[in-house]
Amino acid sequence: MTFFPEINVEKTKANAKRKLREYPRWRRVANDVDGQKITATYTFEPRQAHGNPSKPVERLAITRIDAESELEAIEYAINNLLNPTHRRILYEKYLYAGKRYDFEIYNDLYLSEASFYIELSDALLSFAEQYRNGSLLVKK
Template sequence: MRLFKEIDKYFTKKNAYEVLELYRRYARMAGEEYTPKLTATYSFEPKSSGFTNKTTETQVTNRVAACDELEEITRAINRVIDPYIRQILIEKYCKWHIKQDKAIYTDLGYSESEFYRMLERGAIEFAENYRGGELLVFRKFLGDVC
């Protein structure tokens, strides 16, 4: 009997890449201003009958959620053991300027195959560290009792 189930690397990496791809969006959302919008009548909240405008509340909620998500992603990246792999994850997913993979591995001095091996290891480690392993996908075995 195994203590831990085997990780399905394909789906785990897919989950990790999906979350990492959202980093820049969350960063933009976290930086949004949540000042009320002026209407055509120069009032902060439009007059309406029975309709409540929750634009500011929604913006604040979205900003707080984006900040929380950024914090979780950053924490998971920082827990990746190898600093070179951390650097690859940051260069690829967290920098404002989006670079092609070729530019990243050339700038960092890695071969293409080495870069992708390190990126895959980083995605697995990120998935293990993100929200207590929430992104991990385990293989199902026919003989599993648990």
């Protein structure tokens, strides 16, 4: 029995990429400014009696809390990567608000193209291990 289970590297990296690509969407959901749902006729949906929030408002609040939790989990995993180059690569490639091309990132980091993709691969695996105690890892 090994101390560390063998993982399927390609599927684990795919899981990490998928999760990191969700980050901008989670940010939009968490910072959604439309507090009240507007109907097709541009009227606000009525609230329930006694000022209780309606179901759509309730769902919006729960969705925002879930989005904030997801953002925190992604940011926590990246913050806990030991290699600062891995943190920067993941931030620049997946979390940065503007579009950055790979060649821009590896030129800024003074890496060759081959070195960049090796570092990116390692960064994705490290992220998968850190995110929610390894929930993105795919075991063989």
